[in-house]
Amino acid sequence: MDVSTLFPFGWQHYLLGGLAIGAGVALLFLFTGLIGGMSSVFSSTWSYLVRNPYFQQARYTGSRGWRLVYAAGLVVGALVWWLGFSDGTPLHTEVPTWALVVGGFLVGYGSRLGNGCTSGHGICGLGSLQWPSLLAVLTFMATAFITANLVSFWGLA
Amino acid sequence: MSGPTKMSPATALVVLASGALFGFGLSLSTMVQPEVVLGFLRFQDWGLMLVMGGAVVVTLLAYKLLPRLLRRPLLGDAFHQHPSQWNRDTLQGAALFGIGWGLCGVCPGPAIAGLGTGNWDLLWALGGIVLGALAQGLRAGRG
Numbered sequence: 090m091d092v093s094t095l096f097p098f099g100w101q102h103y104l105l106g107g108l109a110i111g112a113g114v115a116l117l118f119l120f121t122g123l124i125g126g127m128s129s130v131f132s133s134t135w136s137y138l139v140r141n142p143y144f145q146q147a148r149y150t151g152s153r154g155w156r157l158v159y160a161a162g163l164v165v166g167a168l169v170w171w172l173g174f175s176d177g178t179p180l181h182t183e184v185p186t187w188a189l190v191v192g193g194f195l196v197g198y199g200s201r202l203g204n205g206c207t208s209g210h211g212i213c214g215l216g217s218l219q220w221p222s223l224l225a226v227l228t229f230m231a232t233a234f235i236t237a238n239l240v241s242f243w244g245l246a
Numbered sequence: 247m248s249g250p251t252k253m254s255p256a257t258a259l260v261v262l263a264s265g266a267l268f269g270f271g272l273s274l275s276t277m278v279q280p281e282v283v284l285g286f287l288r289f290q291d292w293g294l295m296l297v298m299g300g301a302v303v304v305t306l307l308a309y310k311l312l313p314r315l316l317r318r319p320l321l322g323d324a325f326h327q328h329p330s331q332w333n334r335d336t337l338q339g340a341a342l343f344g345i346g347w348g349l350c351g352v353c354p355g356p357a358i359a360g361l362g363t364g365n366w367d368l369l370w371a372l373g374g375i376v377l378g379a380l381a382q383g384l385r386a387g388r389g
Contacts, residue, residue, distance in 0.1 A: 106275020162265020193374020203339020
């Protein structure tokens, strides 16, 4: 099996992009000591608006400032790529709206219930060699593989 | 694992720059495109493994080496740790997360970063994530 079978769109940009993501997480850790998973920002930002005791935990009220700035940085970095390194056409997706909304809801609910997502468990958790994160990654990879293939098999999206 | 409540301008700038590197990487690696993620989940393209592998190796080096080289982070009080634990919530949460991810091909990072690429379709996913996080917190806060 040759490389183009595994990577029909090439492989360099995947590796370079992954290294850049890791560099972002490493830079945050070097200067602030903070762990840069992404899904917590959704709970921590709700703590500005919702008085419910869950959102008023110190881990959210104490981190909501930097998490919002970190999320803003995400948009800035993507904008730099779009304006400077792509052909400038706005990206769009063919994934149907219902799948984006329903899938998004489950992503938000599940990542917060499980306390981590692809970056929190996947990158930061595996990067600190935590076996609960490895189990979480194996779990969500399994259900994601099954769901994506069933959806395509049934022609839903 | 809360971190600074009040940020100095220097800290804010570093946090912004870190996020920007992360967002640039997500865009360069095309992880902001749900079709590419779904292609991986359907075994058509193994790129996501390289993205994940590259990011994990750099993170692993930073998390292992920096606390040995420095007594504290350059602008912070202490090196934090990712508090992950294995229990029923983690299992159920990860399983639900995967179902949602397999359905839409969007996870939290790309839902946010994608806005920087003019991909307004992703606002649907971002809205879903925001509401899902709200529902989870309200349910957890009840009991």
